[in-house]
Amino acid sequence: MTTKKTVYPYIPNSAPDVKAEMLRAVGAKSIDEFYAEIPANLRFKGKLNLPEPLLSEVELIRHVDGLLNTNRSTRETLSFLGGGCYQHQIPAVCDEINSRGEFLTAYAGEPYEDHGRFQALFEYQSLMAELLNMEVVNVPTYDGFQAAATALRMAARITGRTTVLLPANMGADKFSMIKEYLKPDIMIERIPYQPQNGTLDLAALKKLLNPEVAAVYFENPTYLGLIETQVEEISAAAHDTGALCVVGVEPLSLGVIQPPVEYGADIACGDIQSLGIHMHYGGGHGGFIATQDDPTFIMEFPSRLFGVAPTDVEGEYGFGDVAYERTSFAIREEGKEWVGTAAALWGITAGVYLALMGPQGMVEVGEGIMQRCRYAIQKLTELPGVKVPFDMGPHFTEFVVDFTDTGKTVADINQALLEQDIFGGVNLNRDFPELGVSALLCVTEIHTKADIDRLASSLKEVLG
């Protein structure tokens, strides 16, 4: 054992000779001189109480693997979990591109040294625009929650009004985030949904509408997996009172389902995790906001918007920031909300995904999910005591299963399924008590008929 000073591989100038040479060049006796401005009473005494370091990679791998290997992933266990994070096919090229050092480690360069970053994000915006049939899409914000919250603040600024209507069939976590984000100046009212079919209560919506309402927000599909069918009626009702129609949409559904603009949405928003990004235990989210190309709308975006322009050379595309002066980078608190590091790499990834899928892939994935979903609904409703409350409506990815009549709780059922190596659905007891003893089950293109049949037979066994 020696007491030799460690030269850290990540810190080249930790080598003592170099350090001494640099100190000499600066004319300092010790590094402590550089901290002269920090008063003695603010100096931390002693050594931080942290674990002993694992200096070699092999030690680090052993340690981290030791922790992570106790996890059980959806690769090992058949999962029917959704509720805002989804298991889909991830093309290998998506991972290949987002792990390239150029993209992974770049940040905020100018359009010249980072031309590629600007182009890839302009292309992401453009590919999303084709899905959404809208001409403006932002560089991604943090996640779908933030996208919805910002879309609603945009609507309030555009209309100069101070109330927004949010549906009762949205997820509780998203509602929680939006509620905090709209404080203190924007009021929220809830639009109830109809217990018999899960879609919004139009009559109640019309009663809530008044000249103070900035936006009517609804989701397609809803958090409960059902596709909202009264879309034209809702947007017309909103527009009749001068409110904007804001729709949260699952982009993966847009190969088969009309994009919101076609039924009257002024702003579309959502999460891009389904577009080629792993679940990462909830760490793979990015948010999009889309509008038409109208300065009234564009000037209210907080996010960066990359645009294309000519250069001095014929046939060259240049890129840059559109309407930068609206951002907090340019004018601090006078800008629109704020802009900062968010989810650009996931945007690039979603662009790669859409380019790989093409029009045909997006149609096939949408059709396949709806077919599997319908099959699963039919299969599970055959079980004694099991109901699917909104079973006649069209579903995308998810559906509610009501176990009330089985006499068992969702927690018990999921525990028993776990013992059979199945992750059951999201327990809805906390957030949707009106649905009784219910779970939200998720079926995507990765599920085979055998998977769904296995869920049905395991459930049959569990329910006795």
Add this chain to the structure above:
Amino acid sequence: MKPIAKKPSPRRFHQARWDEPVIFELSQTGQRGVLLPPVEAEIEKQVGNPAQKLPEALRRKKPPALPEMSQNQVLRHYVRVSQETLGVDLNIDIGQGTCTMKYNPKINDQLASTPKLTELHPLQDEVTVQGILEIIYRLEGMLKEISGMDRVSLQPGAGSAAIYTNICMIRAYHASRGDAQQRDEVITTIFSHPSNAAAAKVAGYKVITLYPDPDGYPDLEALKAAVSDRTAALLITNPEDTGIFNPHIQEFVDVVHQAGGLCFYDQANANGILGITRAREAGFDACHFNLHKTFSTPHGCGGPGAGASCVTDALAPFLPVPTVEFDGQKYSLNYNRPQSIGKVRPFYGVTPNILRAYAWIMSLGADGLREVSEVAVLNNNYLLKKVLEIRGVSAPYAKGKHRIEQVRYSWEKLTAETGIHSEEMAVRIADFGMHFWTSHHPFVVPEPMTLEPTEAYSKADLDEYVAVLRQMAEEAYTNPEIIKTAPHNSTVHHTHHDPFDDPDEWAVTWRAYLRKTGQTKRE
């Protein structure tokens, strides 16, 4: 043969120039990039095609006009485009001051790419995710130690999101004491990150921005004049974006506390002070870190990053839900926190970056973290010495003093003498395979350039960077045309900026570009 000559300095760089079309131009009808698992015949027979039975208003009649490409084409396009981007992996990335562009260890990327993390669903039963919960819990513990705060949330998606989270907790704290209506102002400084001002404004606060005293230090007298019973909080970065540490920081905190306000330490610039000084000792109520800056996780072209909100016990009841708890046996998620501000993001945070930051700290330990800071500060002061030898550049404020981890320089003299602006220099440096950033707006430091060398660059790297700055300064005095017409060795040439601010011309998407230029489709 004769010996091959040594490489000249600066190196003869040329950025990749693939002359790559926009992806829509690469489409070839009928190509497929990826196939999907087929739906079994039995399912098809039983349910038909429900998508076709969607109500008219909801059935998409025409597939989205995405490009049709083979897999290899898509890969090649994006690899080419990636090569036209300068990440930390390629360049001496010391020009993005305030952003702490350090080395992002590859081993941590490998660790984060295991299916044991990437394929975890966030709502799995807690017993199946004990490993990742333990990592979150442990990293929170490390950041408690590094900040001296009592509790940490890793839920915020990045630095500004953590600032916003802390502001929400400040608001909830005052509301819990019945003070929310009265305390409607926050105070920040112009050299604190703009998100402090902007996020506070979103949360409903009136923002008071303090300007520095003539020496560049945050102005204590200005603070005393601004503070009142309306003060909800002080939001202050330290060291500020000038690299100057505010020696009176504790007095700032005392003044605000005496007025009943809270104090929030923006620790985005913490890279030079790990293990040296902490939010706790200065008396702060909360602070935040950017895991993608100080703690080495990659910046991903602008995210995902990861933020940490760190608070004292007084603010802990307001932390976002869920918190990660450990009872000595099992890790769990706790939603039962009635005073919580609720969610600030789906689920629990940017887990791949939480894992990377955890692994980074584990690979360094307490001595290593201190070494990070000391070398970051040594590198910065070495760079300062060398840069100030260049003609036309200065380091305003705090004359003769050392700086912590970065410096906001000024090319004001060079501009006065040559007419060349810092923004033009920032374009020209692309010709050398490097980058520098000016500053946030407004340009309080005229003709700014903000450099932060971190611990990750060698003396030779710093010398190489300085040699390029020196050459550019010489050019400004002797051959300004080469700067005015830059870039020359970049992927593209001078871009015409006017369309970006003209609603009739700007085009944020390909479809908008085609419409505005009177094209239907490009073959």
